[in-house]
Amino acid sequence: MNKYILTIVSVSFLMLSFFHTNKKSIVxxxxxxxxxxxxxxxxxxxxxxxxxxxxxxxxxxxxxxxxxxxxxxxxxxxxxFNQPKFERGYHILDSSYSDIKEIYFLDRDSIPLHYNTVVINQTDSLFLDANGIAKYKLPINDVQIFGLNGQKNTFTIKTENYSKIVFFVDDFICHSQDYxxxxxxxxxxxxxxxxxxxxxxxxxxxxxxxxxxxxxx
Incomplete structure (x- = not known):
């Protein structure tokens, strides 16, 4: 029993030593x-x-x-240390049903993504206005928004019961964000x-x- 306990302690010590050495080698x-x-x-x-x-x-x-x-x-x-205001994802602004969906696109600091291209249901292309807004008349299953460099954010919508929805999108400008x-x-x-x-x-x-x-x- 004592040998068993000693073995566990020895293995644990070696693992901690390896982690410390591995961490220190990165510094x-x-x-x-x-x-x-x-x-x-x-x-x-x-x-x-x-x-x-x-x-x-x-x-x-x-x-x-x-x-x-x-x-x-x-x-x-x-x-x-500083992180954006919002997590990537979407938030329903108005849960009342409407055939015409008003969709907003913002970055994670709540700044509108104006004049970007949006693809709805993998078939229909829309262009956002100066305020990052577009309208679409049909159920929305998935949304893809493209940056000027081709970078893509994809979202899947799980409900049709809304009239206004906002998407918080990852920053398209590579390596330029503050976080x-x-x-x-x-x-x-x-x-x-x-x-x-x-x-x-x-x-x-x-x-x-x-x-x-x-x-x-």
């Missing part, structure tokens, strides 16, 4: 800015499970996102590969781990 600075750089991306993964995500463009200037990180298998997951929600980076060969939402894939080249002395911000 560090990723990405190196060249001399007189016009664009640069760096991620500082800190030991206290927080991060700083630095992006600089010569035209747009610099931004730094801060938040918490965690590891799931071979993936680093980032969440900024990160479950942002994934692939951990591979001592580097981090960002996920490109516009292309629905991880980057071919990652941000290589480098000395903290190379931190540019």
């Amino acid at each position: 560090g600075l990723y990405g190196k800015c060249g001399k007189s750089y016009m664009a640069c991306t760096q991620i500082d993964i800190k030991e206290d499970s927080t991060f700083e995500y630095y992006v600089f463009y010569d035209v747009g200037g610099a931004s730094i996102k801060k938040g918490n990180w965690k590891v799931s298998k071979d993936t680093l997951i980032l969440n900024t 990160l929600t479950n942002e994934k980076l692939l951990i591979e060969n001592n580097s981090l590969k960002p996920y490109y939402h516009c292309h629905n894939k991880f980057a071919d080249k990652g941000l290589k781990k480098t000395s903290i002395k190379n931190k540019a911000f």
Whole structure:
């Protein structure tokens, strides 16, 4: 019995040691800015499970996102401290039945997505007006909204008992939002590969781990 308990304690200790070592191996600075750089991306993964995500463009200037990180298998997951007002999904504004459905499209900060293309029931294309609104006369089973870069959000409607409905859509402008929600980076060969939402894939080249002395911000 004592040997059994000792074995459990030993295995538990080894698992905790592995987790600590694995977590510590992730800590560090990723990405190196060249001399007189016009664009640069760096991620500082800190030991206290927080991060700083630095992006600089010569035209747009610099931004730094801060938040918490965690590891799931071979993936680093980032969440900024500040998060959008609404979760992705839809909300019925008026539950009274109507043949004509008035549909609103907003981003998760409640800003209208004007002049985007919407596909209803996989067949009918609509264009949103300046306020992110369109009208449709027929039952709506599913909705797809496309960004200018082809990025798509898809929703399935489970009821017909409404006359007005609002959809909260993920940001279409890749990597420009002020927040990160479950942002994934692939951990591979001592580097981090960002996920490109516009292309629905991880980057071919990652941000290589480098000395903290190379931190540019």
